[in-house]
Amino acid sequence: MSLVFDIAWTHVRSRVRQTGFAIAGVATGVGFSIMMASLMQGSQDDFTRRLVNTLPNITVSDERRAPPQQPAEKLYNVAELHGLTPEARRPGIKNPLATMAALEAWLPGKIAPSVKVQAIIRYANHDLATSITGIDPNREALVSDLPKQMRGATLTALYRATNAIVVGDRLADKIGARIGANITLQTSVGTRLSAQVVGLFHSGVRQIDESAAYVLIKTGQILAQQTGLINELRVRLADPLASREIAARVESDTGYKSVSWQEANEDLISTFIIRNIIMYTVVGAILLVASFGTYNIISTITHEKARDIAIMKSLGLPEFTVRSIFVVEALMIGIAGALAGFAFGYVLCLGLGSIRITNPFIDSDRLPLVYEPLHYLLAGAVALVSSVIAGYQPARKAARQHPVEIIRGAT
Amino acid sequence: MSTPLIEARKVTRILPGIVPTTLVRDVNLTIGTRDFVAITGPSGSGKSSLLYLLGLLDVPTEGEVLINGRATSQMHEEERALTRLSFLGFVFQFHFLLPEFTVRDNVMLPMRALGRLSPREMIERADALLASLGLGDHRLKRPDQLSGGQRQRVAVARALANEPPVILADEPTGSLDSKSSMQVFEVLHSLVEEHGKTVVAVTHDMGLAERMHRHVELLDGCILADQAHAGT
DSSP: OOOHHHHHHHHHHHHHHHHHHHHHHHHHHHHHHHHHHHHHHHHHHHHHHHHHHHHHHHHEEEEOOSSOOOHHHHSSSSSSSOOOOOOOOOOOOOHOOOOOHHHHHTTTEEEEEEEEEEEEEEEEEEEEEEEEEEEOHHHHHHHSSSSEEEEEEEEEGTTTTTTEEEEEHHHHHHHHHOOTTTEEEEEHHHHHHEEEEEEEESSHHHHHHEEEEEEEEHHHHHHTTTTTTEEEEEEESSSSSGHHHHHHHHHHHHHHHHHHHHHTHHHHHHHHHHHHHHHHHHHHHHHHHHHHHHHHHHHHHHHTTTTHHHHHHHHHHHHHHHHHHHHHHHHHHHHHHHHHHHHHHHHHHHHHTOEEEEEEEOSSSSSSOOOHHHHHHHHHHHHHHHHHHHHHHHHHHHHHHHHHHHHHHHO | OOOOOEEEEEEEEOSSSSOEEEEEEEEEEEETOOOOOOOETTTTSSSSHHHHHHHHHSSSSSEEEEEEEOOHHHHHHHHHHHHHHEEEEEOOOSSSTTTSOOOHHHHHHHHHHHHSSSSHHHHHHHHHHHHTTOOGGGGTTTTGOOHHHHHHHHHHHEEEEEEEESSEEESSTTTTHHHHHHHHHHHHHHHHHHHOOOOEOOOOOOHHTTTTEEEEEEETTEEEEEEEOOOO
């Protein structure tokens, strides 16, 4: 093997400029692959983290996934019934405290009850549809990052005023309200309530910051005109990635619709998949183009070294050894390119991370980048494999050359 | 008659093509131990083609080449390569040394490919071979720092690296001046006389051919004459 390595090394070393360009090609491919992967993964992780932190991992609502069977359907054994008015059902989760206790017995996480009400916020001639959640400030920290997302006050400020409300900062901006402002809440069931803004929050998810508000559970029940109403249980798990499976079990245990954060954001997650496919396609294309450089140099070397190949074969070096020489050359270019690419990719990430940006969709003023060893390993592995594939074809061709033809040509 | 090391039995080589070309036709030839054979003939008579067939660099279209009594037509390419590596040494008209390697490295190349010696033994053997050919002081030079005759002697040293019993030389003096030609011829001659090797050399130089033990003359791919003479 050392003979193969020695000859390969000599060939590569004696063509510094050509080899340098081939290595630069691979390094560019690897570097940009790492940068793209870092940026894509970073933005995805950042967005997912905000989703997971801002929203409950699982939301158990008082809805049913399939409409309950109507009494007439139970009574008559027929294929289909027309003109039935569904049985009126009292909204809310039945025995919420008992349900919570039953779930807490096995569920690896925390649960908080809440009341969800749709309302219109009115302030200074602005009418804005809002999703209002009645919460228990003392339990909220167990299921969301809302206490950490508060601006200008803590969540306990909800206790300080009658009908106190905490609104998203973007919502406050939209209607022009500040802390201390008295706003009017109007619900679809006809409740009209005056509430005081006691704090703002900023989740980083634009949709939430523009349309969500929090009140005490009691205030929520007043808005819904139903004493004791709990229409939502919000769950935070120790392992958010297990949400889908646990949500399914909660649903089968309680009968209530139980939605994991993954299900609630299915469209976004599928967008990530498409985005990743695009990313890997682009990265693959970059590395493929880089492998053309490797192919080119190995082809050139085998062409230039045709006479040496002939003489080595005539001396008795087997085809496998001759082929190995050029495959090892390709591998050397691949390894050098990958290592240089690692450094280049890292520098690109540092450079990209130092750029200041202002983007309404990104909370930070820096691009979210992830320094993941897996990206380096993947880019390096793809570079090596593509280099070997690129080098194999000319190596195979070189090893199959008939030495007599070349020796005759040379003489 | 010496023990046959190489034997060609009714060997024919035809190059395929629109007009097939016959390089060697129905050749029978036996090469024995310590033979010093000159193959001569006009250009295109099939001298080199016959040498390549005897050296397993080419495969006969018909007939059989036997090495040490063993038929080679059914040998796998890897086995043919191993036979070349261990049993045959080649010297060509041009030295065909690897230009990026030192003289010593070039001589060590077949040894390293065969892999039977330790690195230290390879170096010792290469240096001894080079010294015996008067190139001891040049072992660390590169081929382009040597004269034509010196390069050809390095090629001879490389051919001897694995101590093959047979050396096949294709016009080994063809690109050399008369003085260098004589030096190389003397080296080949000493291989037979002093080291008991078999040397088969294709040559245009009738003067040298006459000084070898046996003279095979080819014409149009056929053996015209095969005669032994007293030699040098």
